[in-house]
Amino acid sequence: MIKTAYALILVSILLLTGLHDATASEPSKDDMVENPQKYLKITDWQFYVAARVAIIHHVEIENTASIDYKNIRVKVDYYSNYPKYNRYLSSTSGVLPITVPANSTDIYVKGGTTLGAGSMDYIAKNIRIIGVEPVLE
Numbered sequence: 001m002i003k004t005a006y007a008l009i010l011v012s013i014l015l016l017t018g019l020h021d022a023t024a025s026e027p028s029k030d031d032m033v034e035n036p037q038k039y040l041k042i043t044d045w046q047f048y049v050a051a052r053v054a055i056i057h058h059v060e061i062e063n064t065a066s067i068d069y070k071n072i073r074v075k076v077d078y079y080s081n082y083p084k085y086n087r088y089l090s091s092t093s094g095v096l097p098i099t100v101p102a103n104s105t106d107i108y109v110k111g112g113t114t115l116g117a118g119s120m121d122y123i124a125k126n127i128r129i130i131g132v133e134p135v136l137e
Helices: 002-025 029-034
Strands: 040-050 053-063 068-080 088-100 104-108 113-117 122-135
Touching: 040 068, 040 122, 053 068, 053 088, 088 104, 088 113, 088 122
Parallel strands: none
Antiparallel strands: 040 053, 053 104, 053 113, 068 088, 068 122
């Protein structure tokens, strides 16, 4: 009788642990809203400066979340183009006026959008997403 009780308790613990792990591994909608940087990745981008205006274009974004995001706010760091130093100089930020659908990868702003001020003497590096608006229906 005691062996049967121990066996039932052991089976119950194993089943409950297995169910807990299955639900814990699935990302929640709350996590997708609170931590969009886990689900949005900029995989490629192009940048140029014309008349001191920084233009970003052909931005490839991967969204692994099951929700859409819009108005992607990005920040780009500028470095000196002088080969000996290549030091950080400043950064600029702006909003990509796009909506990125759930579970997608695509290229956006093919025509370009203004990102802020810039200089042709700068090297643009280290793009990162600093804010988004989750689309919740």
